[in-house]
Structure formats: C-alpha cells, structure tokens
Amino acid sequence: MRRIVAAIFFLCLLAGTVAGIQIVEFCPDPYQPGDPDEYLMLEGTGLLDGYVISDGEGGYRFPPGTRIDGRLVVARSGAAFEQAHGYLPDFETEERTPAVPDVIPNGNLLMANRADELLLYHGTTLVQQVAWPADVRPREGQIHYLVDGVWDPRPLFIGQSRFEPATFEGVAVTAFVAPDCSYEVFSDTVAGAERDILVNVYEFTDSKMAEDLIRARERGVNVTVLIEGGPVGGISAEGRAVAGALNRSGIPVSSMTTTDAAHAKYRFDHAKYLVVDGNTVLLGSENFKPDGYPEPGLRGNRGWGVRLEHPGLAGYFVKVFLHDVAGGDIVPVEGTAAEPGTSWSSTYRVEFAPCRADGARVTPVISPDTSFLVLGLIDGAGESIAIEQAYITNETGTVLNPYLAAAINASRRGVSVRVLLDSAWFNIEDTADNDEMVDVINRIATAEGLPLEARLVDLEANNLVKAHNKGVIVDDRAVLVSSINWNANSPAFNREAGVIIEHPAIAAYYLAVFDDDWNAADEAGAAGIHRFDRLKPVFAVCIIAALGVLYLYRSRRT
Template sequence: MKWVLITFLLLTHCISPVSAFVLTEFCPDGYASGDGDEYFILEGTGSLTGWTVTDGEGTVSFPAGSISNGEIIVARSAEAYNSIHGTFPDYEILESGTTPNVLQSGRFQMANTGDELALLSNGEIISTVSWPDELAASNGRVHVCTNGVWDERIYKIGQSRFSPETFTADSATLFVSPDSSYDVVTNVIRESTDTLLISMYEFTHPELAREIISAVDRGVSVTILLEGGPVGGMSDEQKGVMNYLMEHGVSVITIESEGNLPARYRYLHAKYMVADNYVTVVLSENFKPSGIPLPGTKGNRGWGAAVYDAEIAEYFTDVFTADVLGYDIYVYVPWTEPLPASWSDEKISPYFTTLTLYNVNITPVISPDTSSLVPDLVRSAGTSIDLQQAYISPYPDGENTWLAAVIDAADRGAEVRVMLDGMYYNTEDEADNNELAATLNRYGPTISAKLILPGEYLTKLHNKGVIVDGEYVLISSINWNYNSPNNNREAGLIIQSIEAAEYYTAVFAYDWDGDFDKDPVSAGIGFDVRFILAGGILILLMGILIYRRR
C-alpha cells in the first residue's frame, strides 16, 4: 500500500523518483497562430536518450546523442515561439530549419482545453499532469511546477518571476500625500545626476514634467514606462505631458495589448521611480496633481517612501528592465495636445512632515510575482491591523481571500480598523464600500470600519496601505480586488520598523478621528436608505462573513 501511495504522489505532482529530468513547465494554448508557440520544458542534466513526452496521441523523443545542461525547451514551432518569447527553443516539433527537431511518432499537439502530458524514461512513466482535471486552462496560461506543486500562482506568457527578498536599506524617508509627497518626489528628481527610471499608471502632472526636463537638461537619461490603455483611455492631459517630455528628449514607452495579442499584465498599475541606481521611490499615488499635490494644497490621501539603498534600487531596476523587454512594449506615438496648465486644489495647512529611518529592513512586493506576501502579512497579525484602502471588492468566485484573512485575524482577537474611500463611484452600486463598511461594523467587537468623504483636507482616499501589529507597514499600489494582485503589474514595500508603524499609525489615526467628513452610516451611527435598497446584498455578505467565522 505504501508504494501505491508513493506512485500516486509521483504521478500527480511534478516530482519524480531519482531521475535526470523533470517536467517543470508547459503552455498548451499560446498566442501565435495555430498555437505554434505551445511548448514544454524539461529540467535536468545528462543524456536525453530514452526520455520521451507523450500526450496520448503522439510522442516526442530526442535525437541520438542529445545532452541537456540544465533546461530543455521544446516548442511546436521555433519561429512562432521566438515571435512571442523573443528567443528560440532548444528543439521544435515542426520543421522550420532554424532549430533542431525532436523525433515524433503519431501527432503530438497539446489540446487547449483538455489533455494530458506524461514524462517517460525508457518506457516507464515518471510523472503525469492533466488539464482541466488538475489545472485550469485558459489562453496564454503557463503552467509552472514550483516546489513540487503545479500552479502556485497564475502565470501568463512573458510575465516575470521575481522571488521575495528582504534588504537592510541604508535609509528610508517616509511621506504622505497631500502633506509632503511633492517635496520628496521633486527632491529625488532634482538630485538625480545619471538616470531616472519611472514606471507609472498615469502621469498628468505638468510641474513634475518640468522637473524631469530640468534633469534632462543636466544630462540625466530618463525613461518612462506607462500603461498604454488605462481605464477610460489615455487622457488629453497625459497626452500633453508625454508630448512635452518626448519633445525634450525623454524616452516614453507603453505596455499594452495590440490586436489579438494581449499584454502580459491586465494593467501596468505600479507607481515607482529609480534614480541613479540608488534611490527608489515607491508610492500609492500616480504622478497627477491630485496624487502629488503642490505644497500646501489639498489632494489624495496616499503613502510613499524614498528608499536609499543600492540593492533595493537594483531589484526595482531589474523589474523595470523585465517590463520594458516584453513583446507588448511600444514607443509612445506623440499626439498634438499641449502641456496642461499648472493646477492645484484648495490651500491647506500640511500636518505631517517626513520621517527618515536608518538601517531598516524592507521587502519589495511585486504583483503578481510576490503579492502573496500581503495576505501572509495579514495572517501573521496577532494584535492589530489598520487597513486603509481605496476600495475592497469581491473576487469573481465571491470571496475576497485578502479580506477573509483580515476577518480571520479579527476572529483571533486582533483589533481591526478598516478605512475606505467614500467617493460616489465607490458607493453608488449595491455592493460597494458603504455596504461593506456597514457589514464589517455589524460583524463583531474587534472590527470596525469608516468611509472618508471629500473634505477641506483630502480630495479622496486613494491609499492601499496596511499596518500590522505596530511593526510592519505596507506601502503599495495594490488594490484589494482580484486583478490587482493576480493579473496586474504592481509595486510595493513591506517595511519592518516600529518607528515606521508609529508614523503611519499617527496618519491613520488622524484620518480615523479627524474632523473632516465621514459617512455616518459606514461609521456605524445613523441610518441610510441605501441599506434598504441593498438589503439583499447585505444579507448575502453577512452570510459569507458568518460562514467565514465557522
């Protein structure tokens, strides 16, 4: 019986008995015409003699004398694979004349929606994998075996695979919008002497554009990577800013879908900048007047940090480089819109200055690669969670697993405070921030929620921040929906520092207890007719939350 169990585990996982090769990756449904870019990868070293892969209808083997030095990529068509991946495979099934052919018996071609692969050594089955029984199938989906398990995360063709790393930064300057973000961001730009790499979802800020051109005039090389298809399309203001930047020598490129070829990420939603291979600015806000408001003016609530450390800068430079080398990168084509006029909101008295820390532990968070670090952080909570989010929305299957982790922490006794944005577009539907906040307030004594509405100090809540146990702080661009951690390119930092947690807890408390407007219903006091309209949704949400408690 023991050997039967061991055999079952070997066949249903991507591990194998002591052998030279393991099937570690495959993509049955590629983007090229006729799925010519479908492929599989074997990892191992040594002779390939006697090794075969079959889908039950055809079998591929390797020419006599074939040797692997670590990894073997076999594609259906070498030319098609190269057109998508930018490199040629080691072997191909069809004959193009550019790459050695495998030997084929029968007809080997992986079916898109359902098939099975088996790896054999001298006729003995080493491992098998099937879809859709074991793995979900979709266009562009890459199945990867990590630590003996298939599909620990969702991979799409061309996406990066960065691993978690923690660094001890030389220093980090913490800031918040609207109070102190402009001074920090412009200071980094003004002090740059060599290079600026900027990855941004939206860039409409004319004053930051002028600061960048001043850097170009000093000889700084500037490259900007933008989302080419933001929600609602690229605004005239952004077109004007990009035209101005390109006219003055800035390299502007976009990541976007083209025809039937989807981009690697649903959206490039990251917001970071790397200066001179040493300074990395990561923030929740776009380069917009409301996100980085002029000093002393009203704007969004957001968090950010300027980190001074060569290793962290190298990490984010590697992310930037991986993104700009993809198949979905295009040189921005200028339009005719002019640079928008300088603009600022109402005057305010900034309350929070910056805080600089030294020798602080920082872990970059990159979506979708390492976004699982966020729910892991929440699950580690023992005493408290402060969560400030623009919005939290259900997943397609109904349960937001990140929110579920927060509720589990409350069940364990952690004191949880959730603050959400109260703008109309986050409250006008039947299952939006207001319904969620009201539901959380009725959930139990250790969790409470509020909405922030526009007021004299803040335009809106755009933050995506978390504070855990008074020691860990997440600064990021990651929204709490399904796409952001799983399909978008996002960027963030987890800072381990009691001083950092105290700084952002003070900001959170100011927002929580401040005298600017809050929605009284979501705060748990008062009554609103929206609850009548959304009664069915509330009952459903309460049912989900009660089920979670079980």
C-alpha cells in the same frame, strides 16, 4: 572490482535520471493564432535516450545521445517561440528552423487548449502525467509551471517576470503622504538625480512633475518613462500632452500594450515608482497626477509614499524595470503638441511633514510575483492591523477577498483590526461597493464579538479629494506602502510595486496619518475644535521614535 564500481555508478546514475527528469513547464494556449509557439520544458540531468513525451494520441522522442543538463525546451515552431519569448528553443516538433534541431515524431502531438494531458514515459514506465483541467486551469497565454511538486503556485503569463522575495537591511527611509508633502519629496528626489531616472507609472498627467523631469534631462540626466498603454478610459489628452512635452525634451516615453508582435505582459501596468541613480527608489499609491502629487497647500488624494535609499534595493527595482520595458508589447507613446495644462485645486492646510529614519528592513512586494507577501504580513500580526484602501472587492458574492479574510481571521485570534475605505461617490454609488463592504465587515464583527471595525473616510472633514491609499500597518512595527488594490485582478494579474517597511518610527508616522483619517468625522464634529488650526507634531513623532524606540528595535534584531 573497478567494473563492479562502474556498474553500480551507472545504475545509480540511471536511477537518478529516471527519478529526476520531469516536465516542469508547458503552455498549450499561447497568444499567437494557431498556437505555433506552444511548448513544454523538461528539467533534469542525464541522457534522454528512452524518454517519450505523449498526449495519448501522438508523441515524440529525442535523437539518440541527447543529454539534458538543467532545462530543455521543446516548441512546435522555433521561430514562433523566439518571437514570443526572445530566444530559440532547444528542439522543435513541426517547423524547420535551421538553428533548431528536430525531435523524432510518432504521430502528431498538439496540446489542446481546453482539455488534454501530457505523459512522460521512460521506456514503458509512466514517469509523469499532468492533465488539464484536472491538474491546472487552462487560460489563454498562461504558462503552467511546477514548483516543489505543486502546479501553478500563482497565475503566470507569457512575458511575465519571476522575481523571488528579497529583503534589504539598513535602508534609509523618507515616509511621506499625499496631499501634504508628496510633491515636495518627489521634486527633491528628482532634483538630486545625477545620472539616470527610470519611471514606471500607470498614469502621468501632471505638468509640474514633467517639468521636474525635463529639468533633470536638461542638466544631462538620462530619463526613461514607461506608462500603461490602456488605462481605464485610455490615455487622456493631458497624458498625451505630458508625453509630448517629455518627448520634445529628449525623454523617451513608452507604453505597455498589446501589439501585433506581443500580448501585453500584464492586464495593467499599475505600478507607480521611479529609480534614481541606481541608489534611490520612490514609490507609493499615487499616480503622477495633480491629485496624487499636489503642491503643498493644495487639496488632493490621501495616499502614502516612501523614498528608499539603498543600492541593493534600488538594483532590485532596476531589474524589474528593465524586464518590463523590454519586449514587443512596449511601444513609443505618440504625444501631442499641446502644452500640458495646470489643473485648479482648492487649498489645503498641510498637516504632515515627511519623516526620515535610518536602519529600516525593507522587502519589495512585486505583483504578481510576490504579492503573497501581503498575506504573510497580515497573518503575522499579533496585536493590531490598520488597513486603509481605496476599495475592497470580494472574489464572489460569498467568498471574501483573501487579504480581508486574513485580516478578519486575525481579529478572531484577538488582533485589533481597523479597516478604512474611501467614500468618494464612485465608490459608494452601487449596491456592492465600499459602504456595503463596511456593513459586511461590521456585521461580522458584531455577530462574532470581534475586535474588528470598518469605517468610510470622511473626505469633507479631512478636506480630501478621495482616499486612494493601498496601505497596511501591522503591530506598530511594519508597514505596506504599495499600488496594490484589494481586488481579484491587482495582486494576480497586474504589474504592481510596493514595499514592506519594518521600522517603528516609520510605522508610527503612518499610524498617525491613519488615526487622523480614522477620527476625522469625530474631530470635525466636536464643538469648538477646528482641526486645521494646527500642524500635527510629526517631527516630534519622528524624533522620539528615532531616538527612543529605534534603540529597542535594533536591540531586538541583534
């Protein structure tokens, strides 16, 4: 009887092993010359006896008795793979790295970059086959990976993170906007730091923001700064002067860029956030530049920002930062000895003060890992969507940007959709930019009779340098504050950072700012009305929403 049970158990285990072991990841075209770091990954549990991996021309099997328990990596060169990924593979096929065992080859398996296939056999049974370009789209540096039977849910490149969605309850939120009160909140946040500040920002050229960080360092706070190493136009003279001033104070400044050791993880490190004391996150649409964080009373961009207080949420962003600041693509920035300059700006009448609310539900949106959450936000709209973007570009001349397409589809089911785009000269000078996009959207609305409208921001009427925002408000309840531009590159290939905030008071705050921008031209042209003669009643909005609507909001969630 025991022998029968044992035999049945063995057969079940064997059957489960045959069904469960599969190729879940491979990279045929990595960045190193000659591709010595190409690899594949198996996943499953059990003995690998009888398994063969082939490309139809060559192949290999594993030494007798080899077991897999989870994941197992086979690379051409152990040393090259370690250089690219930071750890040694389990097996190698060509090199003789002492710490890495060899497979047993049968011919030479080399994954071609443009077109090839991988075949996994168990005995004479073909267990799995994946071919490119039939099953995956080949691209240099791309890791092809399998999730729930689907190859490449998103583009994934060597060195990039794989953060999963997470939501945090009970977050204290301070909403703010540029140019009105962005610097006020930044300066207050840095002044409250006691232990450490982690900064990741695309461009850092603002001398006063640098001085705030230097004062924090002088009182014993550890400050670390990461910037993009190759922004459009390169790191400016002002950026190198700021880096020099920070370095002289003992603050290390690094950049993400392609080096001899590693290819840059992302096309651009376009995020704009900081983490303070593992408890507070400040992020938004604006770079650390005078137009993004002007002192109160000075003109600047229209941008949205938010300060979030919650240890779990901050811990999530700490993990993102620590991942991005590590690797061979991170190098020190050579700052200059020049003193950072102070840029001149015209005056601006402050209209919006910060708005604080407690008890928010917050979901980080990290590109490219979880940028699909933006589509989910738009698709979930039932009543209204307000979109304010620096610009929107289509995938091709005929295929709409997927975020815009989702918003238009929402209007087709009766959701009221408003789209507001920047009108600075560089966003309207060409034949296919914001003014043409507004026309495309409005023609769709007219042709189909949709509750959909697009406008250009009237910068002169609202006394703004440009609209640099990347925000969305849904159903007066949820808001996206982010650095994600609506183009093909930003959500799929950049490192971006944002959050979806669910709280009616915060939604009401940003909606008031959006409405002010939406109606700017009408207000400016109305006879006898001088729109800068008053301070918008934002405090009243926050107080009423916090005391009234918040009660209803919490009641719905319980």
